[in-house]
Structures are given as C-alpha cells and as structure tokens.
Amino acid sequence: MAEADPIRWREAKIRAITPATTRVKSFRFDAFARPHRAGQHVDVRLTAPDGYQAQRSYSIASAPGDPLGLELMIERLTDGEVSGFFDTVAEVGDTIEMRGPVGAFAWEAGDGGPVLLVGGGSGVVPLLAMVRERALTAPDVPMLLLYSVRNAAEAIARGELSARSRDETGFDLTLLLTREGPTAGRRIDRVMIDTAIECLGMPRHSFVCGSNAFVGAVADLLVDAGVRPVTIRTERFGG
Template sequence: MALAWQEATIAAAAPETPRVRRLSLAVGWERPFRAGQHVDVRLTAPDGYQAQRSYSIASPPTRPGLIDLMVERLDDGEVSGFFADVAAVGDAIELRGPIGTFAWEPGQGGPLLLVGGGSGVVPLLSMLRHRAEAAPEVPALLLYSARTPEAVIARDELVRRGATEPAFRLMLCLTRVAGGRRIDTARIAEVLAHLGRPAHTFVCGSNPFVGAAADLLVDAGVPPRTIRTERFGG
C-alpha cells in the first residue's frame, strides 16, 4: 500500500555547513523508522506546480514525532533552494515515509563499516546515533570523504564520538586540502586492518562515489552480499 502524504512543520532550522542546512521537522506519524531510511518531501507552488525530492533522516529513531534532515543547497535545486533561502520555523510542508531498506538495527550487530561521500553521510549519522544509544559496544568505523574540513557534516559531533566512544573510529578523507586524497586501496586496507572484516557495510553518496567505493571494498575481500548501497545523482 502506498504511503500517504502528510503534513509536517518545521520546528527548527540552523546552518550545518556553508552549503547544508539542518531542519528539524515535527511529524505526525506513529510508526518508528529504521536508522538509514529517508522521506520524500513535496512542495506545492500557488499555481499548483509541485516539486519533490528524497532526503535521508539524520536523527535516531528514538525521538518520536521529530526528525532531522540535512539539506544541501544545489545550484539548480528547486527544493533545496526553498529550504536554503525561504523555509522558516513554523512553515508546513508535505512528506511521506519512512521509506527504504538501506537501514541498520542494533540487533544486526557488527562490526559495522560506514562509508560516506559528502552529504551521503546523513543516513550513516542516523545509524551512528542509534548505535551510540542502543548498542555502543558494536564496533563501528566511519570512513567519510569530504572536500574540506568546513564541508564535514556534524564535524564536532563526529570528532567527539571518535575521541570518547571506545568502539567507534572516525577516518576522514579530505579531497581539496593540501596533501589530501580520495578513498583509495591503501585507505581501505587501513580501514580493514583496524576494524577487521565487517559484518555489515553501508555506502552512501553520489553514483560515481558509491561505485568506486564498493569496487574497492570488493577488491579488498569484503563479501558483496554484506555491502548495502544508497546513491543519489551526480
């Protein structure tokens, strides 16, 4: 049965990075979502024109009635432009969800390997936050590729988690800084040497990023059946 569109209200909004805005939405659904899932958001203009886009949920499933989205401004994005420049606290929007099988639950255990490129880290944040609350003993590693330190979503939180959570490690790859590099064979080898063979691997980012990262993981011996991917255009 198709999910129905429902109204949500913007409860809070704040800049996350120079190109990403964090939105907290008060939602009316009663069913819980799974960490890693997304929602569809639909905007309707006064003349009836509609635009919609999917956004991953960044918050953990333990906050009933409230979800966080991280909206990256795209130069030609109708929906992201609205959220970046127009949307304000108290505004009502339409959404439907939660949607998707790209999800992790504490009962699945680990080791858990999360690989994110740019805003592809958002559903992985939901997984990390849920793990910290419900199963902090599960070994987890986040390999996160971003252009610059300023572009790292939830940077302070991730650095703090890496310093204070014994079973979690953060590995950043900054691609547009002096001495920076992309995720490559050597970095994947470093990840696996630290984490061991992951029971579950989740990869999220642009189409080229996900394809390249998944190939590197398979080449390094990670079983394809244990790798889940989520892609967006670009």
C-alpha cells in the same frame, strides 16, 4: 493501520532550523507516528500556488526516537527547486508535505556488527543516523566511518563525529579532506579500505552512500578487499 502507512502524505511542521555547514542546513520536524530505521529516507513534496509540484527524497539524520524530532540535513544545490526553497524561503512554523520513512538502506542494533560506513559529501547523512543509533542502543557494536569530503568547512557534523570518535569506545572516524591539507588530491583507495578493515575487523555490514561514481568505486574496492558483496548496501544520489 492507516496511521502507519508509509506511503500516505502527511503534514510535518518545521520546529527548528540551524546551519550545519556553509551549504547545509539542519531542519527539525515533528516526528512521524511510524518510527524509522537508521539510514532510511523520506520524500518531501512542495506545491506552488498554481498547482505545480516538486518532489525530492532526503535521508534522515536523526536516530529513531530522537526527542527533538525528525532531522533532515538539506544541501543547497545550484538550480535545485526543493533545496532552494529550504535554503531561502522555509521558516520555522512552516508545514511541509512529507511521506515515509522508506528504504532498505538501514541498520539497527539487532543487526550487529562490525559495521563499516563509507560516505562521500552529503552522503554521510544516513550514516550519521546509524552512528547516533549505535550510541543509543548498541554501544558495544564496533563501527567505523570513513568520510570523504572536499574540505573541513563542508564536513557535516564534523565536531560531533570527532567527539564521538574520541569519547565512544568502539567507534572510529577517518576524515579524508580531498581539496585541502596534506590529503588534497587523494580519494578513497585500497590502502584506506585495508586500513579501515584492519582497524575494525572484516565488516559484517557495509554501508556506502554518495554520488554514483563514488559509490561504484568504493563498492569495487570493498569487494577487492575481500568484503562479501551480499553484505554491502549502497545508496546513490546525483551524478
């Protein structure tokens, strides 16, 4: 069916805009007719009056079927054409070109667990969708999120994730602040990976998202800790 074609560009209206951190805003859009899987992304395209186009991919933060619509969390980047538009120009009611959802970096209840999630910075966004999906459809699946971010002010959904870790049996959060507090200067290392696996059990699925360097280093640590490479899925952005 044409309506289910993930490649076709569609128009999506911005329903709400709220700050998520000092550099990230949450944008709610009309939901797609084709439901996404937690962890997938959409492509966004902007077209200037002179016909110039800019395009970027953004992970979906909302769980499939969220009644509030599809949520993107967009970080303001220096010289970012698309992120700059969303940061300073976009308003509620604007219509944006979007296509998707796409991507094999995804988890759903039937995949089971235990599930180990490792995110760096804004790379937590698709993992957040998985955390939300677990709460809705598979609360018995063990899941642990290891989240590395520079400081508490930049931690996306920190309050939500902390509350879920406190209130939801089987979900655990380890938040590593790399530039403030007692863990300043520390990066995710083998000790942290071993501790996560001891708490969670050997993961059936591992998802790692962040910068190229972050993902490469964490994937190597997981393999060194005995996690089977075939069970590790990665999503990379930027340098």
